[in-house]
Amino acid sequence: MIxxxxxxxxxxxxxxxxDSAGKPIPRKIINSFTASFNGKTVFQADxxxxxxxxxxQSFFYKVKESGExxxxxxxxxxxxxxxxxxxAVA
Amino acid sequence: xxxxxxxxxRRAVLRTAALAFAxxxxxxxxxxxxxxxxxxxxxxxxxxxxxxxxxxxxxxxQIAENGLVVPVTVEVESPMTETDYVKAVHVFADGxxxxxxxxxxxxxxxxxxxxxxxxxxxxxxNIVCVAEMSDGSLxxxxxxxxxxxxxxxx
Numbered sequence: 001m002i003x004x005x006x007x008x009x010x011x012x013x014x015x016x017x018x019d020s021a022g023k024p025i026p027r028k029i030i031n032s033f034t035a036s037f038n039g040k041t042v043f044q045a046d047x048x049x050x051x052x053x054x055x056x057q058s059f060f061y062k063v064k065e066s067g068e069x070x071x072x073x074x075x076x077x078x079x080x081x082x083x084x085x086x087x088a089v090a
Numbered sequence: 091x092x093x094x095x096x097x098x099x100r101r102a103v104l105r106t107a108a109l110a111f112a113x114x115x116x117x118x119x120x121x122x123x124x125x126x127x128x129x130x131x132x133x134x135x136x137x138x139x140x141x142x143x144x145x146x147x148x149x150x151x152q153i154a155e156n157g158l159v160v161p162v163t164v165e166v167e168s169p170m171t172e173t174d175y176v177k178a179v180h181v182f183a184d185g186x187x188x189x190x191x192x193x194x195x196x197x198x199x200x201x202x203x204x205x206x207x208x209x210x211x212x213x214x215x216n217i218v219c220v221a222e223m224s225d226g227s228l229x230x231x232x233x234x235x236x237x238x239x240x241x242x243x244x
């Protein structure tokens with residue numbers, strides 16, 4: 001069993017802040033994080049505006065075979081950020 | 091209340107009125123902290139199903155100096171097998187503008203129902219955690235975090 005730690009650089013604008021002119025700054029957050037191993041979803045997180053900027057996420061995974069992890073972060077505006085990482089079982 | 095007003099001087103009445111007005115002006119800001127909002131969210135999710143205490147461990151600091159980055163770890167006691175595992179864990183903050191913080195969705199492949207992230211807290215408040223097991227049963231726990239500098243708005 002391994003612990004996986006992920007970190008993505010993102011401002012996670014909550015929509016609660018105001019700019020210097022007093023206008024609310026529009027919300028822009030990553031609302032979902034998905035981790036899949038060899039194509040199968042193993043862990044998911046729904047994030048709300050209360051998640052800190054540059055979101056950190058860790059979780060556990062029981063590795064039984066070699067393969068590839070894929071992490072996908074989904075933004076409010078529809079964009080997706082993804083990252084892959086290989087794991088080899090010796 | 092009417093009797094109380096009758097015994098007050100005109101100035102005192104005016105002062106009370108001014109205070110009431112100020113309170114009304116502040117109300118939208120104060121309305122952000124509503125512990126009932128968490129209950130409403132849970133009702134939406136689980137329609138008032140009973141929740142048991144225990145099995146869920148919520149690891150948060152007792153005092154958070156910076157409300158912008160408050161570490162949070164949840165861990166649920168579970169064998170995490172194909173037939174008995176933790177489906178989801180929801181975390182809410184009852185004093186934030188929006189109560190929802192996150193939902194973690196586990197699978198038996200996780201091996202361990204534990205995960206961490208970092209959250210923003212607007213003020214001192216209760217963090218409520220609810221875990222849903224694969225058989226549909228619910229477990230809950232909560233913890234108070236004292237926030238020195240709030241992490242929402244600005």
